[in-house]
Amino acid sequence: MSILERLGLSVPILQAPMAGVSTARMAAAVSNAGALGGIAVGATDAAGAAAMMAETRALTDRPFNVNLFVHDDxxxxxxxxxxxxxxxxxxxxxxxxxxxxxxxxxYRSFAADDAMLAALLAHPLAVVSFHFGLPDAGKIEALKGAGCLLLATATSLEEARAAGAAGIDAVVAQGWEAGGHRGVFDPQAADDRLGTFALTRLLVAEGGLPVIAAGGIMDGAGVRAALDLGAVAAQLGTAFIACPESAADEAYRAALAxxxxxxxxxxxxxxxxxxxxxxxxxxxxxxxxxxxxxxxxxxxxxxxxxxxxxxxxxxxxxxxxxxxxxxxxxxxxxxxxxxxxxxxxxx
Incomplete structure (x- = not known):
């Protein structure tokens, strides 16, 4: 069964869970439209995450993605x-x-946040995703045991292979074009700065996991191009910033325009x-x-x-x-x- 079939998606699009921009209203609207909405909880604690998840659940009965930061403290x-x-x-x-x-x-990394894990396990979640790295085997096993489909950002073939070895279900191929934080596991290491489409094709050919393309994709033609390269879906973030449901302030919106x-x-x-x-x-x-x-x-x-x-x-x-x-x-x-x-x- 494909990821889209498992989640019941009719549109092969994920809304990037952007901390400070994504809201429960936005995530629910995306999911209700047949794509996959997302909220970011890496910038809050377990109680804040629980409240955000509850608010999203109140607005949709469809699957949505909960994103976590897994950086080194x-x-x-x-x-x-x-x-x-x-x-x-x-x-x-x-x-x-x-x-x-x-x-x-x-911000506390999910790598060392057992309270956040408990909040995630308290109610069934369809999708959990990781940025900046991967949690330990115990956390991955617990989330998979609860039925969560797990995604992880990868900016290189090495990161994608590490995700596969850890039990992740699919990788988000984040190209150099992408907005927001670069998802490299080690920010001090050399970065090949691969573009979205080059990275997507590389991970499709050699990564061993389903690939979701991310970075610079703003319209349906871009989504179609990603699918033609073998991605199962595309993740869009900047495309949603100007939506009225986003939390972007007026200065942010004005700058974007x-x-x-x-x-x-x-x-x-x-x-x-x-x-x-x-x-x-x-x-x-x-x-x-x-x-x-x-x-x-x-x-x-x-x-x-x-x-x-x-x-x-x-x-x-x-x-x-x-x-x-x-x-x-x-x-x-x-x-x-x-x-x-x-x-x-x-x-």
Whole structure:
């Protein structure tokens, strides 16, 4: 039985579960339209995840995806963190804000979060997906035992093969074009930066698992191209940012509709890991600084504080405005209408 058949999908599209953008309303609308919606719980705790899952279940009886971050917990480096805060201090001062006294590890990795596992197992879940890496065998066994179909992001053949060896059911082939955080298992290792279609074809030919193509796909023609390369489905993220059901704020939406969409850039400055973002004040600031960026998600503590300080003064250009290279052709449509349009464009 194929993944689409197992999930009962009539549209071979997954909505990328984007932390800070995806909502229960969006995920439910996608799933109700015959595709697979998704929510991201990597930026919250077990209680927050349980609430998000309950809200989504209240809006749909269809399958949806719950996404988790599986990164290595960072080792704090007070010297690096102090240097980064010092580099950011003039910008904090420009917005009349107090510089944080210290930086925290704001997100807990699923790799060490047994409470999150318990929340996932408390009610049946159709799909659970992993970003940044893979959990241990015990967590994978527990989720599979509960009937979950497991997905993992892969940016290389080596990562895809590791996912297969661990018992993952399918891989999301994340190309260099993709918006948001690069899903590499080791952010310090060399990255071949394979494009979506090259990576998709490689993983279809040699990866050994069903492949879901992701990165730069914005319309039905792109979905069809991914299927023609052997993918079982395509995952779209940036295509959903402008939907009214997304949590993107007005500054984010305005930036997506502006010239900035034509100049996305990969940056570590916002969070500490490489991530593709609309060109904005934060990406420009990051390019100008020579200080070492702290590890993820410690750097994100500073990024969120700076964004909050700037927004309080009416400046929205320091947000984590993640977007892929297809951003210029984003459409502002209700989620269900976007799914119907994508399906029609597939032919």
């Amino acid at each position: 960072p080792t704090p480096d007070p010297g690096v963190e102090a240097g980064w805060l010092e580099a950011l201090s003039p910008t904090f001062a420009a917005y009349g804000a107090e510089l944080p006294k210290a930086l925290r590890t704001i 502006s010239e900035a969409a034509r100049h996305t850039t990969m940056t570590r400055a916002v969070s500490g890991r490489p991530a593709r973002c609309l060109a904005n004040r934060f990406t420009a600031l990051g390019e100008s600084l020579t200080a070492t960026v702290p590890a993820y998600p410690i750097a994100y503590d500073a990024g969120k504080a700076l964004n909050a300080a700037a927004k309080a003064k009416g400046e929205g250009g320091y947000g984590a405005q993640w977007a892929g290279q297809g951003a210029p052709v984003a459409r502002s449509l209700p989620t269900a209408e976007l799914i119907a349009t994508l399906k029609a464009e597939m032919g």
